[in-house]
Amino acid sequence: MQDIVQRDEDDLKQQMGEYGAAREGSGAASSPNPVGVWKSKVMVLVESLWKTPPEISIMDMSLKTTYLLKISRTGELLDKSLLISSGNSPFDRSVFLALHSVTTFPAPPLVLIAGRDAVEVTMSFTPPKGAQ
Numbered sequence: 376m377q378d379i380v381q382r383d384e385d386d387l388k389q390q391m392g393e394y395g396a397a398r399e400g401s402g403a404a405s406s407p408n409p410v411g412v413w414k415s416k417v418m419v420l421v422e423s424l425w426k427t428p429p430e431i432s433i434m435d436m437s438l439k440t441t442y443l444l445k446i447s448r449t450g451e452l453l454d455k456s457l458l459i460s461s462g463n464s465p466f467d468r469s470v471f472l473a474l475h476s477v478t479t480f481p482a483p484p485l486v487l488i489a490g491r492d493a494v495e496v497t498m499s500f501t502p503p504k505g506a507q
Contacts, residue, residue, distance in 0.1 A: 409484035410484060410487060413484050414498065416480075417444075417480055417481065417498065420481070421474060422503040424473045424477060425473040426473070428468065430465040431466065436501070437501075440457065440460060440466060441458045441498065441500075442497070443458050443497050446493060446494055446495075448482060448491070448494075450479045450481055450483070452474065455475075458497060459499075
């Protein structure tokens with residue numbers, strides 16, 4: 376009887392191991408968040424066009440400004456508005472100018488568009504690494 380119970384336990388452990396391996400292999404737990412990936416691409420694009428304002432001699436790396444962006448399903452920036460100022464108008468303006476310089480953003484993921492012509496997202500910007 377104990378042999379039967381032990382075999383059942385061994386079978387159960389094996390099945391659980393196979394189930395766990397199948398879950399890990401499916402990518403369900405490790406699949407990237409499409410919105411997060413898209414926002415990262417937008418951030419990299421804006422940072423590539425961002426320039427240190429000449430009025431700022433030493434960049435305060437704790438500055439943060441938040442904009443509301445309206446982006447078409449094809450990636451065109453339709454509108455931008457400052458939601459939260461950093462308190463440093465040259466920095467806020469530099470982010471505005473970088474946003475204005477973008478010709479086309481990456482197309483938003485379908486999960487954001489959801490049958491609409493455009494999407495509105497809030498994005499916060501800080502000085503890019505290496506800013507002086």
